[in-house]
Amino acid sequence: IAGITQAPTSQILAAGRRMTLRCTQDMRHNAMYWYRQDLGLGLRLIHYSNTAGTTGKGEVPDGYSVSRANTDDFPLTLASAVPSQTSVYFCASSERAGAYNEQFFGPGTRLTVL
Amino acid sequence: GQNIDQPTEMTATEGAIVQINCTYQTSGFNGLFWYQQHAGEAPTFLSYNVLDGLEEKGRFSSFLSRSKGYSYLLLKELQMKDSASYLCAAKDSNYQLIWGAGTKLIIKP
Numbered sequence: 001i002a003g004i005t006q007a008p009t010s011q012i013l014a015a016g017r018r019m020t021l022r023c024t025q026d027m028r029h030n031a032m033y034w035y036r037q038d039l040g041l042g043l044r045l046i047h048y049s050n051t052a053g054t055t056g057k058g059e060v061p062d063g064y065s066v067s068r069a070n071t072d073d074f075p076l077t078l079a080s081a082v083p084s085q086t087s088v089y090f091c092a093s094s095e096r097a098g099a100y101n102e103q104f105f106g107p108g109t110r111l112t113v114l
Numbered sequence: 115g116q117n118i119d120q121p122t123e124m125t126a127t128e129g130a131i132v133q134i135n136c137t138y139q140t141s142g143f144n145g146l147f148w149y150q151q152h153a154g155e156a157p158t159f160l161s162y163n164v165l166d167g168l169e170e171k172g173r174f175s176s177f178l179s180r181s182k183g184y185s186y187l188l189l190k191e192l193q194m195k196d197s198a199s200y201l202c203a204a205k206d207s208n209y210q211l212i213w214g215a216g217t218k219l220i221i222k223p
Contacts, residue, residue, distance in 0.1 A: 042118060042201070042213030043157070058210065090156060097209050099144040099164065105156035 003027065004106035006091050012112045013081050021076045021109050023091030029104075031097040032074040034058075034066060036087040037108075043090065049074055050097040081113045116140045118214035120202050125220045126192055134187045134200050134217045142207020146178050146185045149201040151216065157201055160187070189219075197221045 007022045025032065030051045035043040045058030049068040063085060065077045074093075078085055089109045094101040117139045126132040138146065145164040149157040163169055163178035163185060175188040187200055199216040206212055 040215055042215045043203075043211075044213070045210060048210070099205060099209060100162055102147065102159040102162065103211065105158070107156050 004091055004093055004104060006089075006106040006109050008109060009107070010110040010112075012114065013078075015082055015113055016080050019078045019081055019111070021078075021089055021091075021111070023074045023076070023106060024072050025074075025091075025093045025104075025106075026072065027093060027095075027104065028071060029093035029095050030071070031094045031101070032068065033092045033094075033103065034064070034074070034076045035090045035092065036060065036085075037090060038087050046076065046089075048097075081111075083113045085111065086113045087111060116204075116206060116212045118202055118204060118212055120200075120214040120217045122215070123218045123220065125222060126189075128192055128194060128221055128223050130192050131188065131190050132192060132219065134189075134202075134219070136185045136187070136202035136214060138183050138185070138202070138204040138212070138214075140204045140206040140212055143180065144205040144207070144209055146176075147203045147205070147211065148176055148185075148187045149203065151199045151201055153198070160200075192221050194221050194223070 004025045033048045034046040047066040049055045052071045091106040092103040094103045120136045148160040151157040161176040168177045201216045202214040203211040
């Protein structure tokens, strides 16, 4: 593994189903993030984690949950998917959560909720 | 509220120069980032400014004016591979990035 991986690459999901998007990084970064990207809108932060064992809510957290049991993994769970959660989801990481810390992005998961 | 504004789309000619502007309004400020995103791919880091002035990195330069809440990305000697979206993002007082919707740059031969 080099960098950040996400799984699955794409998924079609029936409304009401539970879904977990996986994210793993091998850079030993402390901070990790989940964004969604929708056409015409900027990336919007869903949840973040500044260090293993801690998580925080971003701009659009409703309907999503995260956990950070260790440094490398940061899964995002949709408890009961709705069509408005159709989006491209990006996981990102940075060495720390401070001012100058560029974020590195995974390849994304394209999710369609029907 | 927090807001980032940048043009939706720009067109330029191969070999030319293009300037992509960005204005920002955030609660607190901890730097301005530019990212490049090719269609269907992840964003990749281009530049970071926290002090006023110009930062040059090869064909790409980025400028910041904190007093005006303004930044621009300058791309010189445009190549076809520069066709992409360019994302402006400002880091707020909580060290979270606030993102613009991106500027789609179309390069014509």
